[in-house]
Amino acid sequence: MLRWGRSPRRSSDERWPQERMEMRFCTAISCMDGRIQLPVIRYLQTRFHAKYVDLITEPGPSLILARQTDSGLVKSILARVHISVSNHHSVGIAVVGHHDCAGNPATKDEQVLHIRESVKFARQQYEKSEVIGLWVDENWEVFEIAESG
Ligand SMILES: [Zn+2]
Numbered sequence: 001m002l003r004w005g006r007s008p009r010r011s012s013d014e015r016w017p018q019e020r021m022e023m024r025f026c027t028a029i030s031c032m033d034g035r036i037q038l039p040v041i042r043y044l045q046t047r048f049h050a051k052y053v054d055l056i057t058e059p060g061p062s063l064i065l066a067r068q069t070d071s072g073l074v075k076s077i078l079a080r081v082h083i084s085v086s087n088h089h090s091v092g093i094a095v096v097g098h099h100d101c102a103g104n105p106a107t108k109d110e111q112v113l114h115i116r117e118s119v120k121f122a123r124q125q126y127e128k129s130e131v132i133g134l135w136v137d138e139n140w141e142v143f144e145i146a147e148s149g
Helices: 011-015 037-047 061-067 071-088 108-125
Strands: 025-031 052-058 092-098 130-136 142-144
Touching: 025 037, 025 061, 025 071, 037 052, 037 092, 037 130, 037 142, 052 061, 052 071, 061 071, 061 092, 061 108, 071 092, 071 108, 092 108, 108 130
Parallel strands: 025 052, 025 092, 092 130
Antiparallel strands: 130 142
């Protein structure tokens, strides 16, 4: 029997009381892969002190945004990000890639490059937003991708 549990309190929660997190949204441009959803949501709730994570999912979105060969799909992703930013006043945007991605079967190093390019592109579209890149590894642990190197 499954029950809804409370995630363990983290140190950052102390500085951000529940009521301050209550109304905040952030945005994930993420893969549709079911294995990464909960780890990504939990990571971003803490990272952006936001209770709600708007999920914009495609198979391998970093490849879509880095290559931009399908302009209709790029527009669709941006239209959805726009709703999250405009209507929910999202406080931050993450582009997410992960191990064993069916939509982007490239190596980790190549995927990290795609994520970086996607972050750059998203920053051009949303200059006022904080945009970060995330990598989810083979243990479904989430890591923030450094700016460079
Ligand atoms: Zn994937």
